Amino acid sequence: MTMILKAKDIGMELQGKPLFEGIHLEVAEGERIALYGRNGMGKSTLLSILAGERQPTNGTVEAVLPRERWGWMRQQDEPDESEMTALEMVRSRSESSLWELKQQLAAIEKQMQATDADAMDRLVEQYGNLLERYESGGGFQWETEVEKAMTMLGIGPDVWPVPYKELSGGQKTKVILGALLVRNPKFLLLDEPTNHLDSESLVWLEQWLVSSYKGTVLFVSHDREFIDRVATTVCELSATELRRYRGGYTDYRREKERELREQETLYRKQELARKALEESIRRYEEWFHRAHNSAGDGDVRITASYYKAKAKKNISRYHAKEKALERLEAERVDKPRSDPKLKMELEAENIGARTLLRVKEMSFGFGDRLLFDRFSFQLNRGDRLAVRGPNGSGKTTLLKLLLGEITPTEGTVAWHPAVKIGYFSQQLEGLEDDMTLLDSLLAIPGMTQSHARTLLGCFLFRRDDVFKQIGQLSMGEKCRTAFLKLYFSGPHLLVLDEPSNYLDVDTREVIEEVLVRFPGAIALVSHDRYLVRKVANRLLTLQPGGAPVWFEGSVAEEEEHMARVGVIRGDTDKENRRMELEYRIQELLGLSAGEGGAEQAEDWLAEIRTLRYELARLQGE
Structure with a gap:
């Protein structure tokens, strides 16, 4: 099993407070790992440490696969070049060297339109040299790959010229994701990749990651269905460890519930054993106490002799019970504790109308x-x-x-x-x-600081959090x-x-x-x-x-x-044609540029557009 990444004993402090510590992670080639945990646990911080953008407080990260072959999609990835169009954004972020050559070619083309005859020869020669470098570097094939990636993600030609800053949240996510797809990295780090994606894009992304992408994936997501369909492993991040679970979210929850049941059973058995040991020790101590009190009383010599003999006989048992209690405390199983949860109830005021x-x-x-x-x-x-x-x-x-x-x-x-x-x-x-959280509540008429803190606590804002x-x-x-x-x-x-x-x-x-x-x-x-x-x-x-x-x-x-309608209509010509179109589109989307030249890829792209148009017409009827 080839390792992509090894992280050992990673710890991180923020503003002097520990975020997590003792984190160990190994990522093997071909794995699809969901990094899971509550908000504030440091999942995005851990990703940035693994990607080399942050240094941990302690521990080491070994990038077995060079980071040049990684692709990282951040949760809030707002590029500086927001004046670019959607198409330009994908091009610029997918292959910087080819993008720079393309910009130089465009600049010379602009100069050629406004230059005199004397400078034209020099510009033509310069343009030819750049064009040769662009073509030999795979520039035209790269342009096709960019358009193919955007089409696969549902970003049609009508969106390509739209300024990036004017796109919706879902469209921005698709653009950043499209640039990653063109680069085709061997290791993908995705931080909340499903945010703002519509259902069609979600299904496509799931299918692409599971069926088409041949690399390794480490992702953060709160989308339970996405984790179920994509992840081969769930790694739960807590303040003191990173724990692995096989399978998706449903498997993780099932295993987590089993662990909690086992912990609860062990805890109850331990508590019963502890109480029994403490009761035995208490009784032995009572015997010793009676024997000691009887030692100087001449009137109860027979009773004293009885207690002394009894105490002497039980001294070894007493010490054995003490050692058993010490071992029990050393191997103590903590009482299962659930993480704090939001406490909330929404009540509608009475209204007579239906x-x-x-x-x-x-x-x-x-x-x-x-x-x-x-x-x-x-x-x-x-x-x-x-x-x-x-x-x-x-x-x-x-x-x-x-x-x-x-x-x-x-x-x-x-x-x-x-x-x-x-x-x-x-x-x-x-x-x-x-405003601070506390002040925003204190502005409500009749609100007291005590009540405000209680309400904020119900929404998981505790202690100094209320002053944020x-x-x-x-x-x-x-x-x-x-x-x-x-x-x-x-x-x-x-x-x-x-x-x-x-x-x-x-x-x-x-x-x-x-x-x-x-x-x-x-x-x-x-x-x-x-x-x-x-x-x-x-x-x-x-x-x-x-x-x-x-x-x-x-x-x-x-x-x-x-399902019932599908059975009834399943044999109609229209339904069969729809299924044929969807199958062919998925087949074309699964092809890579490596299986044909730039002309072949352009033909695939044209066919996809034609099939999508026919499919949309069928669905609209």
């Missing part, structure tokens, strides 16, 4: 692109609506229309006059960055702060845009339970498939260029319905 919001004949779009055309529906108490669809299909736009932040071009969005709406923004807007400025919090901490804000809003309707991004799994599971118990209505956009499966009882799927599709029921009920 219908909280009604959308009637609503139309809206951007420029010539119409997102909603005479769209109507209503939200009632108890509705938990999940809005789904690819990035750019209008999910966040719909939420903003429901909130009244955007006005429809036609139709109406009407709320019950007494309805209160609680909004969780994907961008975490509305948080007072300059909101602007200095981690993304996970900001998400918890946003839920704290919802707690005080007393909403009848929750509008949630990616509420579980940046939250660890334990907190996500608490949020899921809170939302299931919430008595009001919910409109939810989320790429967290576990969350949507657990919470939603109505499903709205948005399709670019097509009409929204409703399903009245949960994800499980939808899957059951689709």
Whole structure:
């Protein structure tokens, strides 16, 4: 088994406080390891240490595979070159030497358009030399690979000229990921690669990592389904160790629960044994005490003689019990303790109306692109609506229309006059960055410091954490702060845009339970498939260029319905053609440039575009 990386006894301190210590990790070729742990455990910090960007407080990292052959996608990877287009960003980050040559060629082309005849010969010669270097370095094949990677990720030609800074969060993630795919590193480090990706891109990434990518992967993710489908090993990071578990998230949880049960059983047995030993020792000490008190009493000489004989006989047993207790304490099994969890309950104030919001004949779009055309529906108490669809299909736009932040071009969005709406923004807007957590609560009329600290503790902000400025919090901490804000809003309707991004799994599971118990209505956009499966009882799927599709029921009920429909319609020509198109597209996406030249790769790319167009037409019928 070839090793990619060896890390020994890694420890890290931040601001004089230990973050973790005693971390050992070996990564073998071909492994797909999920680095798992609660927010604040230092997962991203550990990745940066392994990548050589940070020095640990102690310990060593041996990069057996040279880091030039690594690829790293950071959690908040905002490039400086934000004026570039999406296509330029992928090119610049995938192959810097070829990108520099391409820029030089473009600069000479520009000069040639505005130069006189005397300078033209020199420019033509310079251009020819650069072009020869570009072609011999694989520049044209590289351009094809860039376009192929972007197409595979669903970044079509219409997005290529768009400035990077104007892209959505999901599109930015795809761009950075696309640059990594072009480089084709042997070892991938991915920090929250699924953030902001739509379901189609998520499925593609899972399939690519498992079936097409031949390298090694170490990734951080809170997406439980992604971990289940991709990981071969889960490494749980705590303050004192990094523990390995085979399989994905479900396997990890099953093994973790078994360990906790065993620890609980051992702890109970130990406590029973300890109490029995202590009781035996207490009895022996009582015998010794009676024997000692009887030594000088002439009237009870017979009794004294009895106790002395008894004490003498039990002295060896007494010492044996003491040693057994010492051994038990030395091998002590700690009482199982669960990590602190967020404690929260969302309660809706009483409202007499059943219908909280009604959308009637609503139309809206951007420029010539119409997102909603005479769209109507209503939200009632108890509705938990999940809005789904690819990035750019209008999910966040719909939420903003429901909130009244955007006005429809036609139709109406009407709320019950007494309805209160609680909004969780994907961008975490509305948080007072300059205030401390404690001060933000003390600003509420009637709030005491004691009550404020208790509430912050329920949201996992303890001790000195309450004095942190909101602007200095981690993304996970900001998400918890946003839920704290919802707690005080007393909403009848929750509008949630990616509420579980940046939250660890334990907190996500608490949020899921809170939302299931919430008595009001919910409109939810989320790429967290576990969350949507657990919470939603109505499903709205948005399709670019097509009409929204409703399903009245949960994800499980939808899957059951689709399975029945698939059996009924499985033999139709249309369904067979759809399956053929999808199979051929996946086949083409799995091909690499190494299997053909630049012309062949260009043909593959053209065929993919044609097949995608036909598939979209079939799905729209």
